[in-house]
Amino acid sequence: xxxxxxxxxxxxxxxxxxxxxxxxxxxxxxxxxxxxxxxxxxxxxxxxxxxxxxxxxxxxxxxxxxxxxxxxxxxxxxxxxxxxxxxxxxxxxxxxxxxxxxxxxxxxxxxxxxxxxxxxxxxxxxxxxxxxxxxxxxxxxxxxxxxxxxxxxxxxxxxxxxxxxxxxxxxxxxxxxxxxxxxxxxxxxxxxxxxxxxxxxxxxxxxxxxxxxxxxxxxxxxxxxxxxxxx
Amino acid sequence: xxxxxxxxxxxxxxxxxxxxxxxxxxxxxxxxxxxxxxxxxxxxxxxxxxxxxxxxxxxxxxxxxxxxxxxxxxxxxxxxxxxxxxxxxxxxxxxxxxxxxxxxxxxxxxxxxxxxxxxxxxxxxxxxxxxxxxxx
Amino acid sequence: xxxxxxxxxxxxxxxxxxxxxxxxxxxxxxxxxxxxxxxxxxxxxxxxxxxxxxxxxxxxxxxxxxxxxxxxxxxxxxxxxxxxxxxxxxxxxxxxxxxxxxxxxxxxxxxxxxxxxxxxxxxxxxxxxxxxxxxxxxxxxxxxxxxx
Numbered sequence: 001x002x003x004x005x006x007x008x009x010x011x012x013x014x015x016x017x018x019x020x021x022x023x024x025x026x027x028x029x030x031x032x033x034x035x036x037x038x039x040x041x042x043x044x045x046x047x048x049x050x051x052x053x054x055x056x057x058x059x060x061x062x063x064x065x066x067x068x069x070x071x072x073x074x075x076x077x078x079x080x081x082x083x084x085x086x087x088x089x090x091x092x093x094x095x096x097x098x099x100x101x102x103x104x105x106x107x108x109x110x111x112x113x114x115x116x117x118x119x120x121x122x123x124x125x126x127x128x129x130x131x132x133x134x135x136x137x138x139x140x141x142x143x144x145x146x147x148x149x150x151x152x153x154x155x156x157x158x159x160x161x162x163x164x165x166x167x168x169x170x171x172x173x174x175x176x177x178x179x180x181x182x183x184x185x186x187x188x189x190x191x192x193x194x195x196x197x198x199x200x201x202x203x204x205x206x207x208x209x210x211x212x213x214x215x216x217x218x219x220x221x222x223x224x225x226x227x228x229x230x231x
Numbered sequence: 232x233x234x235x236x237x238x239x240x241x242x243x244x245x246x247x248x249x250x251x252x253x254x255x256x257x258x259x260x261x262x263x264x265x266x267x268x269x270x271x272x273x274x275x276x277x278x279x280x281x282x283x284x285x286x287x288x289x290x291x292x293x294x295x296x297x298x299x300x301x302x303x304x305x306x307x308x309x310x311x312x313x314x315x316x317x318x319x320x321x322x323x324x325x326x327x328x329x330x331x332x333x334x335x336x337x338x339x340x341x342x343x344x345x346x347x348x349x350x351x352x353x354x355x356x357x358x359x360x361x362x363x364x365x366x367x
Numbered sequence: 368x369x370x371x372x373x374x375x376x377x378x379x380x381x382x383x384x385x386x387x388x389x390x391x392x393x394x395x396x397x398x399x400x401x402x403x404x405x406x407x408x409x410x411x412x413x414x415x416x417x418x419x420x421x422x423x424x425x426x427x428x429x430x431x432x433x434x435x436x437x438x439x440x441x442x443x444x445x446x447x448x449x450x451x452x453x454x455x456x457x458x459x460x461x462x463x464x465x466x467x468x469x470x471x472x473x474x475x476x477x478x479x480x481x482x483x484x485x486x487x488x489x490x491x492x493x494x495x496x497x498x499x500x501x502x503x504x505x506x507x508x509x510x511x512x513x514x515x
Contacts, residue, residue, distance in 0.1 A: 018314065123485045176348075178346040265400070265431045290453070296401060299402060317453050
């Protein structure tokens with residue numbers, strides 16, 4: 001059964017967000033018809049709270065809340081899924097200058113997956129870094145649909161997919177309650193756990209999905225090459 | 232003007248959108264009224280000499296516009312907190328929209344939390360924030 | 368790499384401004400500038416019938432008070448001059464016509480992050496706005512973004 005998850009969001013644990021997790025989940029419940037997600041991944045800035053336990057909220061709302069992180073590297077921001085104690089001992093997530101290649105490779109070796117986010121964004125996205133430095137190796141996927149993107153940024157991200165054959169994810173990058181789950185990722189497989197998520201990101205079939213209300217001008221539909229880009 | 236009552240509010244209710252044409256004269260008036268009579272807020276050429284695309288709207292003014300939206304919805308005295316982040320330049324001489332949504336409700340304190348934002352006529356959110364409001 | 372600064376900076380009040388008198392006229396001009404039309408803020412008769420019995424300022428008036436002339440000499444810099452990245456304001460007591468307002472400021476927090484415009488150091492300054500009775504009118508947290 002397909003699973004739809006918002007893979008990029010920030011709760012009040014991130015210093016620039018005031019959104020409590022419960023408010024996010026309540027908003028999704030209210031807006032289910034517009035944003036039919038099965039859960040959200042919390043990707044807090046520069047930290048990972050191993051002790052945070054959201055099972056009670058998951059049960060109450062019937063939504064998954066896997067935990068991940070958004071860290072800052074020499075190639076821009078990167079989402080880290082499947083964070084372990086070994087990873088947080090190996091890398092100081094608060095460091096705004098982590099080595100991206102090392103991060104990608106070590107996270108993979110430790111059983112997780114690191115996905116560059118908002119690659120089309122100036123300074124903190126891959127595109128600009130690729131213009132000046134060798135491309136990273138072993139990149140599995142990039143985020144081509146980000147709810148916080150400005151005009152043209154997601155189009156630039158799509159170019160990376162076309163050039164390098166990366167898989168593509170979507171996420172809201174929400175820092176406000178009302179923006180949660182406006183962008184997400186649709187997995188063909190049944191994703192019920194963090195382990196499922198990491199496995200599917202590495203090997204599965206998925207595509208970004210856009211739940212934002214259409215405005216004039218109508219944004220381009222997600223191109224075919226990022227649909228089912230896996231397997 | 233009707234003031235919103237706590238018991239009548241639901242999570243998901245919206246404020247506005249209030250669409251206004253933010254004229255350069257209005258921005259100049261604000262800047263001069265508030266002791267900010269400097270080129271970046273009053274003069275296109277002067278702003279360009281500072282590396283800006285033209286004169287810009289002071290962040291305080293954007294905040295004031297959002298506060299006015301909230302005040303009109305909640306009634307005077309209701310606004311307890313307003314936090315804003317300036318994400319992009321608000322260039323005058325264009326239409327902007329002031330928007331909000333009720334995201335949380337605290338029954339004990341009789342307060343609500345709002346998401347509020349100022350967006351360009353192309354729907355880009357230039358100023359975003361949250362507010363806490365006490366309602367009767 | 369952590370941001371380098373003197374920890375003693377945090378919390379130390381570096382400025383208290385001289386009192387500024389607030390007139391009904393000044394409030395009226397501010398309301399006109401932001402398009403505020405509520406009679407409680409601009410009409411004496413309506414204000415007298417209202418909850419405060421006098422003209423009060425709309426809440427955002429609290430952010431319009433100027434910091435002292437030497438404010439920015441006390442705000443730590445990390446590279447470029449600080450851009451206004453945003454404000455968090457807590458509104459406590461309305462400002463009434465006739466009030467005399469002071470601002471008292473201290474550095475609340477310093478932190479680093481990267482964003483669209485590069486590596487940034489944020490300096491958060493809290494200004495506490497008080498009236499002539501020493502009552503807190505508002506707390507304003509200004510976020511200044513510096514580019515090292």
